[in-house]
Amino acid sequence: MSSPLPTPARPELVCPAGSLRALQLAVDAGADAVYLGLRNATNARNFAGLNFTDPQLSEGVAYAHARGRKVLMALNTFARADDAAPWYRSVDAAVALGADALIVADLAVMAYARRQHPQLRLHLSVQASATSYxxxxxxxxxxxxxxxxxxxxxxxxxxxxxxxxxDVEIEVFGFGSLCVMVEGRCALSSYATGQSPNNAGVCSPPSAVRWQDRPDGVDVRLNKLLIDRYAPDEARGYPTLCKGRFEVNGRRDYALEEPTSLNSLALLPELMRQGVRAIKIEGRQRSPAYVEQVTRVWRQAIDAAAAAPDRFKVQPGWTATLGHLAEGQQHTLGAYDRPWR
Incomplete structure (x- = not known):
């Protein structure tokens, strides 16, 4: 008789925290780790009203560590060539405030962290676009x-x-918004707004967003560039150029990427069998309620897959919850499933 296959290792559940409240709810809902950023351009979700001051980060680290959870700090934009000091200061702040690891993309930031804080754990950000071993x-x-x-x-x-x-640990995205670009290489927003999301940390900086009322609806522009037009009663998402609707060959539709969310729940046992060490939930810009609900679903799913991978089934309640929270209330397997390949 052949011996049974080994039980796949349980991957870490890594959840977003755009605020202290989101961090607390993620930890309470079962996140193994949370990731967050400071209130400056060193992280790729540099929205007004989001992210952490030093005192908030210190409080968040204490809250997570008291419950045996980790805090990962994102310094995942690219340092300015004329002034890398803010990125270096943020590395020092992460160490001083007790972060368990840094999520980094820029070579100079990595070199500084390794030189000044050799004990600090470094995670390579998705912004680095490393797609090969x-x-x-x-x-x-x-x-x-x-x-x-x-x-x-x-x-x-x-x-x-x-x-x-x-032999490097691998983390993959499990749920959340998709990026049409090879991440870390996007130039679309730079073209429309004059600010690079890879430096400034925002795909559509609020200063460039224009909502213009019309008799038949609302136009949304990035500076002078029209990227979408909404009917009066149509739901409106935060505008990004890659998810705008444009007229191509006489048809108005999403020309580059649809507003839909990645949802890889169905692939969870296979990702675990392959040896994925962490599942990441996207959404630091989303509400604390979103973070709590998505975390709770994925905690249950990971635990179920770890307990009985061969009998794992996506529960209807999980699908309903994630479908309600998905961008555009639609979800997809994204690039994970490309039959034509």
Whole structure:
């Protein structure tokens, strides 16, 4: 008789925290780790009213650590060539305030962190766009990266290929908004707004967003560029150029990417069998209620898959909850499932 297959390791559930309240709710709902950023351009969700002051970060770290959870701090934008000091100061602040790891993309920031704080754990951000095991090996060998977050452009088989050829921990996105670009390489917002999301940390800076009422609805622009037009009673999301509607060959539709969310619950047992070490939930810009509900669903799902991977089934209640919270109330397997490949 053949011996039974080993039970897959339970991956960490890594959840977003755009505020102290979101952090607390994520921890209480079962997150193994939360990720967050400071209130400056060093993180890729630099929205007004979000993120952490130093005292809030200190309180959040204490709250998480008291419950045996981790805090990962995102310094995942690219440092300005003329002034990298804010990024370096943020590295020092993360250490002083007790963060368990940094999520980094910029080589200079990695080098500074490794030189000044060699004990600090470094995770390679999705913003670095490392899609191969060779790229990940480069960051490991030169900067001591211990975990890499894969971009949302790889198929399931490609994720498995990376995992079979690296000893670096691999983290993948499980739920949340998709990015049409190879992350860390987006120039769309720069074209429309004059500000790079890879430096300023916002795809659509509020200063560039224009809502213009019309008799038949509302136009939304980034500066002077019209990117969508809504009917009076149509739901409106936060505008980004990649998810705008444009007329192409006489048809007005989402030309680049639809406003829909990645939902990989159905793939969870396979991701675990392949050896994924962490599942990441996107959404630091979303509400604390969103964070709590998504965290609770994924906690239940990961625990169920770990207990009985061969009998795992996506529960209707999980699908209903995530469907309600998904962008545009639609969800997809994204690049994980590309039959034509």
């Amino acid at each position: 060779e790229a990940i090996a480069f960051y490991r060998d030169h900067y001591g990266i211990q975990r890499a977050v894969l971009p949302r452009v790889l198929t399931l088989s490609q994720v498995g290929h990376v995992l079979r050829h690296t």
